[in-house]
Amino acid sequence: MNGVHDMGGMHGFGKVEPETNEPTFHAPWEGRVLAMHHAMRFARAWNIDMSRDAQERLPAQVYLSASYYERWALGIALNALERGLIAADEMAAGQSLRPGKRLELVLTKSDIRQTFKRGSFGRPPSERARFKPGDRVRTKNINPPSHTRLPRYARGREGVVEAVRGCHVFPDSVMTGVGENPQWLYTVVFDGRELWGADADPTLTVSIDAFEPYLEPA
Amino acid sequence: MSDHDDHGSELSATQLRVRALETILTEKGYVDPAVLDLIVEHFETKTGPHIGARVIARAWVDSGFKAALLVDAAKAIAALGIPVGDHLIAVENTPGRHNMVVCTLCSCYPWDVLGLPPVWYKSAPYRSRAVMDPRGVLADFGVTLPASTEIRVWDSTAETRFIVLPPRPAGTEGWSEERLASLVTRDCMIGTGLPRRPGAISP
Numbered sequence: 290m291n292g293v294h295d296m297g298g299m300h301g302f303g304k305v306e307p308e309t310n311e312p313t314f315h316a317p318w319e320g321r322v323l324a325m326h327h328a329m330r331f332a333r334a335w336n337i338d339m340s341r342d343a344q345e346r347l348p349a350q351v352y353l354s355a356s357y358y359e360r361w362a363l364g365i366a367l368n369a370l371e372r373g374l375i376a377a378d379e380m381a382a383g384q385s386l387r388p389g390k391r392l393e394l395v396l397t398k399s400d401i402r403q404t405f406k407r408g409s410f411g412r413p414p415s416e417r418a419r420f421k422p423g424d425r426v427r428t429k430n431i432n433p434p435s436h437t438r439l440p441r442y443a444r445g446r447e448g449v450v451e452a453v454r455g456c457h458v459f460p461d462s463v464m465t466g467v468g469e470n471p472q473w474l475y476t477v478v479f480d481g482r483e484l485w486g487a488d489a490d491p492t493l494t495v496s497i498d499a500f501e502p503y504l505e506p507a
Numbered sequence: 508m509s510d511h512d513d514h515g516s517e518l519s520a521t522q523l524r525v526r527a528l529e530t531i532l533t534e535k536g537y538v539d540p541a542v543l544d545l546i547v548e549h550f551e552t553k554t555g556p557h558i559g560a561r562v563i564a565r566a567w568v569d570s571g572f573k574a575a576l577l578v579d580a581a582k583a584i585a586a587l588g589i590p591v592g593d594h595l596i597a598v599e600n601t602p603g604r605h606n607m608v609v610c611t612l613c614s615c616y617p618w619d620v621l622g623l624p625p626v627w628y629k630s631a632p633y634r635s636r637a638v639m640d641p642r643g644v645l646a647d648f649g650v651t652l653p654a655s656t657e658i659r660v661w662d663s664t665a666e667t668r669f670i671v672l673p674p675r676p677a678g679t680e681g682w683s684e685e686r687l688a689s690l691v692t693r694d695c696m697i698g699t700g701l702p703r704r705p706g707a708i709s710p
Contacts, residue, residue, distance in 0.1 A: 297611030297638045297662065302631040305647040307694070311625050313551045318525040323623075324546035325529060328538040337666075341613050357614065357629040362525050375531050383527040389535025396542050405549060407592025407619060410666040438664045440611050442638065454594070454667055474665050485639055492657045495638050498665035 290434055291441060293349040298442040298485070319358040325365055327404045332392040335368045337408070338463040342436040343367040412471035414456035418501070420475055424450045425507035428477070428499060436464035439503045443495075447507045448479040451496065459500050473501040555622035558589060559670055560691035562620060564684045566597075567675040580670060584620065591619040592668075599672045600698075604657045607644070607698030608669040609637035615663035617670050621693055628697065638662055648699045671698040678705040 296302075314320045329335065335343075343364040344352070352360065369375045379386050396404060420426060430445035431437065438460050454474040462470035481493030532538045562584055566573040575583040580597040595617060598606040610616065611634050616624040627633055636644050641658045645651065652658070661669045673695045679687060682705075689708050694700030 295612055296631055296634040297609075299631075299635040302635045305627050305630065305632045305636070305644055305699075307627050307648060307699075308625065313623060314547075315626075316522075318522050320547035320550065321525055321529055321543060323550060324543035325532060325538060327546050328543060329532070332537060334537070344613070353631070357626070359521050362521065362528060366524070366528055369528075369532070374537065375528075375535070379531050380524070380527055383523070383530060385531045385534035389537060392537055395536065395539070397539065398542055398545060401542060401545055401549075404546065406590065408666075409593040411593060438612060440662065440664060442611075443662075454665070457594075457666060474667070476667075478659075490640070490642060490658070492655070493641065493660070494657065495660045495662060497662045498667045500665070 290345055290436060291432055292345045293352050294345045295441050297440045314358075318362075322358045322362045322365070326361055328396045329365060329369070331396040331400070331404045332394050334372065334374060334392060336463065338436060338458075338460040339368055340364055341460075342464050343371075345436065410457045411455045412458060412469060414471065414473065418453050418456075418473040418475075420450045420453070420473075420501070420504065420506075422450055422452055426450055426475075426477060426504040427507040428503050429505060431503070433461065435461070437461045439499065440497065442484055443477075443479065443497050443499075446479050446483050448477040448483065448496075450475045451478045452476040454498060457500070459502070461500070461502070475499050475501070475504065477504070550623055554618065556620075556691075556693035556696065557688070558622070559617070559620035559693070559696045560688040561684075562587070562589070562670070563672060563691045563696065564688035566672055567679075567687050568684055573672070576672065589620075594665075594667045595619065596667055596669050597672050598659070598661065598669055600674055602674070603655070604659060605652055605698065606659050606661060606669075606671045607637060607641050608661045608663065608671060609634060610663040611635070611638055612662075612664060615666075615668065617668040619668075620670055621696060625693070645699065648694065650700060671696050673702050676702050676705055 344360045347363055374390055427447045428444050454476060456471045457474045458469045459472040462468060476496050477499045478494050478496045481489035484495060533540055566576050572583060576597045577599060581591050581593050581595040584591045600606055614624055614629040616628060638660050641660050676690055690703040692700050692703060695702045
């Protein structure tokens with residue numbers, strides 16, 4: 290999806306402004322949002338790709354004006370609404386108006402440690418990797434209206450495979466209903482000038498981690 | 508940060524929405540507020556860049572560990588008894604090369620070793636500029652690198668996560684791991700900063 294979330298190479302957002310002694314959360318509600326996200330993910334209500342996808346589908350002006358945790362709160366609400374876990378009239382009322390659905394799991398104090406362990410996305414491959422380190426590849430020029438992890442600035446560009454990172458869950462397929470459809474994942478390096486033209490910083494290289502369906506031999 | 512100023516009505520709209528969400532999810536039996544309290548507490552008290560700093564300091568004193576870290580960071584760090592998820596990759600800064608980590612598409616970040624990301628890492632200015640103008644971004648942090656230094660920017664577009672291993676500062680011969688860890692900043696493990704100089708901390 291060619292959304293405003295895909296920010297690499299855009300102009301006009303201004304300077305990076307680091308904050309000294311930044312607190313973990315800037316307001317208590319931010320912590321509640323993060324915690325709800327963890328609890329709902331543990332309950333298998335939705336997965337990481339669905340979480341990102343929901344935020345990317347927010348209207349562009351909402352995405353750009355919301356803070357990080359505001360986007361998360363909107364994403365949680367959207368996923369819960371779309372799965373029928375909550376309803377719009379309940380959000381308006383600020384309370385539950387009917388019984389909940391049954392979830393696969395509900396997070397309790399005893400399994401809280403599991404929510405802090407990052408999931409593993411490696412899967413057994415069904416085929417051999419098509420590329421190896423040193424191979425020259427070109428990213429495809431794709432513009433799917435659905436979720437993808439190939440950023441716009443790196444489409445249709447020539448680069449070099451630097452490393453094979455294993456076979457991973459393919460987010461694009463998760464969001465089109467095909468399921469995990471595991472794919473080989475590669476670190477692909479691009480010269481700055483390939484991405485940004487002749488005026489680019491000559492000392493710059495940029496890498497993305499690209500799934501095999503994004504790549505073709507150069 | 509404009510995101511967090513007290514814009515009375517905007518902020519209260521968000522607070523109301525979050526409160527409504529928590530109330531509904533709780534009433535439906537999907538979440539337990541007491542468990543949510545523990546999750547918040549975990550992120551406020553347990554996680555943070557002190558974990559990564561310990562890893563970097565170990566790499567500075569133990570060449571075997573450093574080699575293992577660069578081969579498979581998740582495995583090497585787990586061997587220290589620090590719980591980390593899969594797919595963590597350590598990238599080394601050398602005199603000729605500087606690494607910087609970003610996620611242009613969302614805000615992927617190595618939570619296991621650095622805790623939650625700072626606001627600037629998740630902001631549009633950083634996400635838009637890091638891949639095109641890393642030297643300009645470094646200037647925003649007050650960092651200038653030699654013009655000849657190669658810069659590699661790692662865009663975290665998959666479930667792989669990256670931590671930068673900066674070089675051990677000169678003048679730290681004989682330092683303990685703990686003291687070395689105090690030189691390791693969060694930003695130097697993202698690549699937007701350099702380690703503190705030995706004179707910058709009290710002995």
